[in-house]
Amino acid sequence: MKAFDYARATQLSQALDRKAKPVAGGTNLLDLMKLEVETPERLVDINRIGLDGISADETGLRIGALVRNADCAADMRVRRDYPLLARAILAGASPQLRNRATTGGNLCQRTRCAYFMRLGTRCNKREPGSGCDALGGINREHAIFGASDACIATYPGDMAVALSALDAQVGIEGRDGARQVPVRDFHRLPGEDPQQDNVLRPGEIITGVTLPEPVGGTQLYRKVRDRASYAFALVSIAAVIDLDEGRISRADLAFGSVAHKPWHDPEVGQVLLGQRPSDRVFAEAAEVLTRHARGQGQNDFKIPLLRRSLIAVLREATGTGGHNVQNL
Incomplete structure (x- = not known):
C-alpha cells in the first residue's frame, strides 16, 4: 500500500474535496489500496458528517449514505415495505462486511474482474489505453450486455440491483450544489472510457438514496x-x-x-x-x-x-x- 494523507471530516462541506477520496466503511476501497489498484494521495473520512439515518415522509423512504448495510436490512420499514432491498443486502457478503459497508459505498464498489484487480495485466479500467486481457482470457463471470471492446467487466453488487427494480433516486452533493439521479442512470456502461464507473464528479459524494412510496406486490x-x-x-x-x-x-x-x-x-x-x-x-x-x-x-x-x-x-x-x- 502506498502512503497517503488522511483527514477526518466533521461536516459535509469538508467531505467535498476534489483532490481526496472519501472513505466510510472502506470494505472495497482499502482492499484495492492494498493491491495498489487504487492509490489515492489523500483520504477523507466521512463517518462523522451525519447521513446515517433512515427517515420516511410523503415521498417515500430516505436512506442516508452512511447507513450500514446491516442496519438497512434490519430496519422494519425496509423489511415491511421494501423486502426486496433487505433480501438483496442479505444475499451479499458476510455479516461482518455488512456491519461495515455503507449505502453510498455499496453503490460505488468497483468490479471484481481479476484483470482489474491484478497489476501486471492489461486493463483499460485500471490503466486507460492499455487493453483488456479479459477479452479472450478468463471471462466466465463477465458481461453479456452493454460491454465494449475496451471493457467487459461487470458491476458486482446486489443492493443496487434491488434499488434499480424499485426505481430509487440517488442524492448527490458537490461544490456546485445538490442533484438527484435515478439509480438506473447512476452507473455507466464502459464505452471507450471504462475507468469512469458512475456519474459522480470530482468532489461529489452520495448523500443518500430515496425509495418511492411503498410499491406493494x-x-x-x-x-x-x-x-x-x-x-x-x-x-x-x-x-x-x-x-x-x-x-x-x-x-x-x-x-x-x-x-x-x-x-x-x-x-x-x-x-x-x-x-x-x-x-x-x-x-x-x-x-x-x-x-x-x-x-x-x-x-x-x-x-x-x-x-x-x-x-x-x-x-x-x-x-x-x-x-x-x-x-x-
Whole structure:
C-alpha cells in the first residue's frame, strides 16, 4: 500500500474535496489500496458528517449514505415495505462486511474482474489505453450486455440491483450544489472510457438514496452463484410483480452481474403487463431480455442461465407452476 494523507471530516462541506477520496466503511476501497489498484494521495473520512439515518415522509423512504448495510436490512420499514432491498443486502457478503459497508459505498464498489484487480495485466479500467486481457482470457463471470471492446467487466453488487427494480433516486452533493439521479442512470456502461464507473464528479459524494412510496406486490431477489455463501452472483434478478384480476399489472425487473451496471430493460416488463401468467408469456419475456446478449466464450452459459432464472422468478412471483422450459 502506498502512503497517503488522511483527514477526518466533521461536516459535509469538508467531505467535498476534489483532490481526496472519501472513505466510510472502506470494505472495497482499502482492499484495492492494498493491491495498489487504487492509490489515492489523500483520504477523507466521512463517518462523522451525519447521513446515517433512515427517515420516511410523503415521498417515500430516505436512506442516508452512511447507513450500514446491516442496519438497512434490519430496519422494519425496509423489511415491511421494501423486502426486496433487505433480501438483496442479505444475499451479499458476510455479516461482518455488512456491519461495515455503507449505502453510498455499496453503490460505488468497483468490479471484481481479476484483470482489474491484478497489476501486471492489461486493463483499460485500471490503466486507460492499455487493453483488456479479459477479452479472450478468463471471462466466465463477465458481461453479456452493454460491454465494449475496451471493457467487459461487470458491476458486482446486489443492493443496487434491488434499488434499480424499485426505481430509487440517488442524492448527490458537490461544490456546485445538490442533484438527484435515478439509480438506473447512476452507473455507466464502459464505452471507450471504462475507468469512469458512475456519474459522480470530482468532489461529489452520495448523500443518500430515496425509495418511492411503498410499491406493494410480490418482491423477490434471486442470486445464482457457484456456492451458497460469500460468492458474487453469476446472474441475479430483482423483481417487483403485482397481479390484478389474474393479469400482471406491475413488472419491474433488474438484473445483476450481467453488465457494467445493474441492467434494466423496460421492454421486458412491457411484454408481461396485462398478460395472464403462463410459461409462454414468461418465455417470451426471457427471449426479449436476452435478444441482444453477447457471450465472450467462457460466459456464454450466462445467457440460457439468465433466461431460466427469469422464468423461475416469474413463476414464483405469480404463484404459477407449469412445465420446466429446459431448452431456453
